Amino acid sequence: MNRQAPTLEDVAREAGVSRATVSRVVNGVRNVDPAIQDLVRLAIERTGYAPNRAARSLVTRRTGTVALVVSGAGDTSEEEQNAFAARVFADPFFGRVVGGAMGFLRPRSMHPVLMFAESPGARQEVVRYLRQGNADGALVVSTHPDDPLPALLADAGLPAVLFARPVRPVALSHVDLAHWDGGRIAAERLLARGCRKVATVSGPWAVAASQERLAGFRDTMARGGHRYVPVAEGGFTLDSGVAAMTALLAEHPDVEGVFAANDLMAQGVCQVLRERGRRVPDDVAVVGFDDSSVAATCRPPLTSVRQPVEDMAAAMARLLDEHVRGLRTDPVAVLFEPELVVRESA
Amino acid sequence: MNRQAPTLEDVAREAGVSRATVSRVVNGVRNVDPAIQDLVRLAIERTGYAPNRAARSLVTRRTGTVALVVSGAGDTSEEEQNAFAARVFADPFFGRVVGGAMGFLRPRSMHPVLMFAESPGARQEVVRYLRQGNADGALVVSTHPDDPLPALLADAGLPAVLFARPVRPVALSHVDLAHWDGGRIAAERLLARGCRKVATVSGPWAVAASQERLAGFRDTMARGGHRYVPVAEGGFTLDSGVAAMTALLAEHPDVEGVFAANDLMAQGVCQVLRERGRRVPDDVAVVGFDDSSVAATCRPPLTSVRQPVEDMAAAMARLLDEHVRGLRTDPVAVLFEPELVVRESA
DNA sequence: GGTGGGCGGGAGAGCGCTCTATGCCCTCGG
DNA sequence: CCGAGGGCATAGAGCGCTCTCCCGCCCACC
Numbered sequence: 196m197n198r199q200a201p202t203l204e205d206v207a208r209e210a211g212v213s214r215a216t217v218s219r220v221v222n223g224v225r226n227v228d229p230a231i232q233d234l235v236r237l238a239i240e241r242t243g244y245a246p247n248r249a250a251r252s253l254v255t256r257r258t259g260t261v262a263l264v265v266s267g268a269g270d271t272s273e274e275e276q277n278a279f280a281a282r283v284f285a286d287p288f289f290g291r292v293v294g295g296a297m298g299f300l301r302p303r304s305m306h307p308v309l310m311f312a313e314s315p316g317a318r319q320e321v322v323r324y325l326r327q328g329n330a331d332g333a334l335v336v337s338t339h340p341d342d343p344l345p346a347l348l349a350d351a352g353l354p355a356v357l358f359a360r361p362v363r364p365v366a367l368s369h370v371d372l373a374h375w376d377g378g379r380i381a382a383e384r385l386l387a388r389g390c391r392k393v394a395t396v397s398g399p400w401a402v403a404a405s406q407e408r409l410a411g412f413r414d415t416m417a418r419g420g421h422r423y424v425p426v427a428e429g430g431f432t433l434d435s436g437v438a439a440m441t442a443l444l445a446e447h448p449d450v451e452g453v454f455a456a457n458d459l460m461a462q463g464v465c466q467v468l469r470e471r472g473r474r475v476p477d478d479v480a481v482v483g484f485d486d487s488s489v490a491a492t493c494r495p496p497l498t499s500v501r502q503p504v505e506d507m508a509a510a511m512a513r514l515l516d517e518h519v520r521g522l523r524t525d526p527v528a529v530l531f532e533p534e535l536v537v538r539e540s541a
Numbered sequence: 542m543n544r545q546a547p548t549l550e551d552v553a554r555e556a557g558v559s560r561a562t563v564s565r566v567v568n569g570v571r572n573v574d575p576a577i578q579d580l581v582r583l584a585i586e587r588t589g590y591a592p593n594r595a596a597r598s599l600v601t602r603r604t605g606t607v608a609l610v611v612s613g614a615g616d617t618s619e620e621e622q623n624a625f626a627a628r629v630f631a632d633p634f635f636g637r638v639v640g641g642a643m644g645f646l647r648p649r650s651m652h653p654v655l656m657f658a659e660s661p662g663a664r665q666e667v668v669r670y671l672r673q674g675n676a677d678g679a680l681v682v683s684t685h686p687d688d689p690l691p692a693l694l695a696d697a698g699l700p701a702v703l704f705a706r707p708v709r710p711v712a713l714s715h716v717d718l719a720h721w722d723g724g725r726i727a728a729e730r731l732l733a734r735g736c737r738k739v740a741t742v743s744g745p746w747a748v749a750a751s752q753e754r755l756a757g758f759r760d761t762m763a764r765g766g767h768r769y770v771p772v773a774e775g776g777f778t779l780d781s782g783v784a785a786m787t788a789l790l791a792e793h794p795d796v797e798g799v800f801a802a803n804d805l806m807a808q809g810v811c812q813v814l815r816e817r818g819r820r821v822p823d824d825v826a827v828v829g830f831d832d833s834s835v836a837a838t839c840r841p842p843l844t845s846v847r848q849p850v851e852d853m854a855a856a857m858a859r860l861l862d863e864h865v866r867g868l869r870t871d872p873v874a875v876l877f878e879p880e881l882v883v884r885e886s887a
Numbered sequence: 888g889g890t891g892g893g894c895g896g897g898a899g900a901g902c903g904c905t906c907t908a909t910g911c912c913c914t915c916g917g
Numbered sequence: 918c919c920g921a922g923g924g925c926a927t928a929g930a931g932c933g934c935t936c937t938c939c940c941g942c943c944c945a946c947c
Contacts, residue, residue: 200672202903213927218905226924245672249604250903252595253932260654260675280640281633285834290630293655297626301663306654306670308606309639317647324652326546326591329606433838466840488631492779494812548933559897564935574895596933599902 201242210238221246252328259305261515262333263296264321265289266344267313279313283338286431286459287487288504292336292358295508303516307334318344325353331519334511337361340401354518356511360528362403368514368526370507374404377500377533378411381454381482384498384541386419388480390452394425396439396464398456408456408484425450429460436463444471451479452541458483458490461497465540480541496538503531547588556584567592598674605651607861608679609642610667611635612690613659625659629684632777632805633833634850638682638704641854649862653680664690671699677865680857683707686747700864702857706874708749714860714872716853720750723846723879724757727800727828730844730887732765734826736798740771742785742810744802754802754830771796775806782809790817797825798887804829804836807843811886826887842884849877 203221207214212231219227220235227235238244252258265283283289296307308330312318321344325333332354335344345365348355357369385393395412398405409426416424425447427439436455440463443450453468455461461483465475473479475495483490486501510529517523549567553560558577565573566581573581584590598604611629629635642653654676658664667690671679678700681690691711694701703715731739741758744751755772762770771793773785782801786809789796801807807829811821819825821841829836832847856875863869 200674203905204903214904215906215928216926219926222905224905228925231926245669247599247903248673248675249595249598250932251905253593253599253903253934254905256932258595263655280643281636281834284630284636284639285633287627287631290627293630294626297655297657301666304666306656306675308652308654309609309643310652311643320647320650323591327594328546329594329652488627549935550933560934561898561936562896565896568935570936572895577896593933596902597935599904599933600935602902 200247201244202247203244206235206238206242206244209242210235256328257519258328258331259303260330261300261305261307261512262310262321262324262330263293263307264310264312264333264335264344266318266335266337266342267311267339279311283311287489288485289336291487291504292508295505296334296512298505299509299512299516305512305516312344318347322347322351322353326351332356332515334358334508334515340399340403354515356515356518358507358511359404366526368518368523368528370510370514370529370531372404372502372507372531372533374407374533375411375414377484377502378408378413378454379415380411380500380533380535381408381484382412382415382419384482384535384537385452385454385480386416386421388452388476388541390480392447392450393421393452393454394427394443394447394450395453396427396429396436396443396455396460398429398431398460400428405456412454429456429463431457431459433459433463436460437467438463440464440467444468452482453479454482454484456484458485458487458493458497458499461499461540462489462493465493465495465497476539476541482541486536490536490538493540495540498538498541499536500533501536502533507531546593547590548593549590552581552584552588552590555588556581602674603865604674604677605649606676607646607651607653607858608656608667608670608676609639609653610656610658610679610681610690612664612681612683612688613657613685625657629657633835634831635682637833637850638854641851642680642858644851645855645858645862651858651862658690664693668693668697668699672697678702678861680704680854680861686745686749700861702861702864704853704857705750712872714864714869714874716856716860716875716877718750718848718853718877718879720753720879721757721760723830723848724754724759724800725761726757726846726879726881727754727830728758728761728765730828730881730883731798731800731826732762734798734822734887736826738793738796739767739798739800740773740789740793740796741799742773742775742782742789742801742806744775744777744806746774751802758800775802775809777803777805779805779809782806783813784809786810786813790814798828799825800828800830802830804831804833804839804843804845807845807886808835808839811839811841811843822885822887828887832882836882836884839886841886844884844887845882846879847882848879853877 203214203217206217217235220232310321312321336358340362345361349365349367355367360369360371397409413424427443429435429439453464455464464481468479475481483497483499486499490497490499549560549563552563563581566578658667682704686708691707695711695713701713706717743755759770773789775781775785799810801810810827814825821827829843829845832845836843836845
């Protein structure tokens with residue numbers, strides 16, 4: 196900061212070549228005489244040169260930055276942003292998304308800018324940010340089915356990739372899980388254990404993934420001879436799991452198997468069961484969903500349907516990169532397969 | 542993306558003025574005739590103009606981006622990055638830091654780039670990133686006392702602000718908590734409850750904050766008549782809290798009060814106590830530290846020493862902004878005061 | 888009426904980089 | 918021995934913006 200940072204020009208002078216040659220060496224382009232390459236590299240070393248990204252971006256029209264957007268409900272007030280941030284980070288899911296995305300981005304010297312889009316203003320800010328060329332594109336994780344951000348991005352012609360298929364179709368690539376099969380796998384586990392009465396805590400109705408997990412679970416249960424499966428709707432949070440299980444237990448005290456649509460709710464389910472003196476898995480078997488970190492740390496450790504979130508996030512980053520570089524123009528959907536991770540709860 | 546984005550030139554032509562005038566309107570600088578302002582604004586509207594950030598950065602030498610660096614231990618291998626990310630996000634602490642920092646950054650249209658610096662290569666990447674002018678400065682949260690990153694940044698003359706005072710002094714501003722007083726407050730609570738035998742689960746010895754919390758706790762206990770306080774070292778994780786409490790209980794089964802140096806460990810403490818049939822707080826009072834989200838969701842809810850992490854993170858962002866803008870040149874330390882949040886555990 | 892000052896606007900020089908067009912030189916075939 | 922051709926380096930034109938002059942105008946004052 197004290198003295199002016201060295202530029203290409205300085206390096207070129209030091210090495211006794213032209214700017215263009217230094218540029219070629221830096222970017223590893225075209226045939227440059229090895230002797231001159233060494234000369235230039237030495238000059239770079241001596242001057243402590245670091246290429247200015249703004250100048251480069253100006254001409255390449257690329258930044259090496261992607262927006263990692265956690266997009267919220269319709270109209271959360273701006274003031275609730277802190278609470279939104281807290282909720283986002285409380286869910287182990289997002290940590291996995293970030294880790295997975297960085298697994299792809301990092302080796303390519305790309306970097307994620309964290310953005311929350313929980314209010315109309317914040318959504319506009321995301322669009323503005325991308326339109327200004329601050330980032331090459333966006334990885335979007337919606338927490339709400341009616342999220343208007345994907346449509347905004349698509350309309351603006353901005354490169355973006357979504358986590359999960361949006362409710363209303365939009366011309367953007369996305370990655371998703373075969374949720375129906377996830378529900379099926381959970382059902383198969385409870386059937387194999389011989390649970391006689393089963394119930395399920397679903398995710399919010401409005402979320403497509405919830406519906407599909409539920410459908411897969413119910414269909415498979417029906418085929419297994421369970422014509423009726425009580426359902427309580429949850430909100431993917433610990434508290435909602437507690438509330439849902441409390442309600443289920445009031446109606447169906449003799450339940451022997453429970454499928455919760457994510458691990459956080461499964462944890463709540465276990466809490467309620469323990470408080471009522473029911474042992475897991477001896478009295479009641481519990482299957483969670485996601486195979487998140489809480490599944491392993493929970494007491495007892497949860498048997499859970501694994502969602503390969505890290506791989507999915509990495510795939511998002513890869514897709515976005517392909518879109519940005521023009522290698523891919525049409526939107527695609529990439530589907531991942533769930534699998535059962537057996538621990539103690541079922 | 543389809544057709545070229547409009548530039549200042551385009552807007553100027555549309556409005557029939559010069560580039561400079563449009564620039565002045567956009568940036569709200571100097572006196573521009575209100576009539577012409579409207580003219581320009583209309584032209585901006587019509588063309589859908591969005592200023593190109595790269596071009597602006599090139600001349601202003603500012604980006605409006607800050608690196609938010611979670612810096613790890615000495616030599617974590619690059620492969621463990623995913624695990625590192627998972628650990629970072631599992632700790633509710635970082636969510637609060639991010640939320641707090643964004644509270645300051647967002648109204649100023651500044652944005653955080655998330656970076657992990659858990660290996661030497663990753664640290665070099667952070668320095669390179671800043672030297673290239675990708676970001677104006679760094680907010681650094683070290684998870685390890687020997688973290689070499691602060692020194693690297695200081696030596697490179699890069700603006701940075703640290704969370705917590707570094708072990709070896711470095712010419713960077715930082716924010717911190719009055720940890721000693723935090724320990725004192727916890728001790729006062731247990732004393733007030735009349736606990737006869739007390740023990741404590743400290744953080745890692747190497748972490749200065751652990752030492753200070755412990756010292757504050759012990760000194761105050763000593764003044765209260767407790768000459769000897771058994772200590773078990775933890776690692777700020779749930780598991781380490783479980784292990785530490787198990788060890789303490791083996792030696793001192795008659796303990797009546799426990800202070801854990803963070804909430805995650807306090808949660809582990811409660812788990813162990815419950816498994817041993819000890820009721821919290823009736824048999825054993827437990828005081829945690831941080832007042833993180835787990836304190837509220839834990840069973841029973843934890844009485845905890847509040848660390849105003851969000852405020853501290855916001856202060857970091859403010860300090861960094863001041864350094865970047867040259868309003869502040871010398872490093873400063875900003876200290877925050879802890880306070881007790883009473884819930885059920887003590 | 889001349890002059891000085893303040894205000895509003897324009898012209899143009901970069902910021903540091905990439906990339907195309909161009910030119911030099913050396914080699915090889917005729 | 919000359920011309921063609923290919924490998925390597927250079928020159929120079931921008932990329933889109935900011936910012937420093939500078940200029941013209943209007944007003945007040947002597």
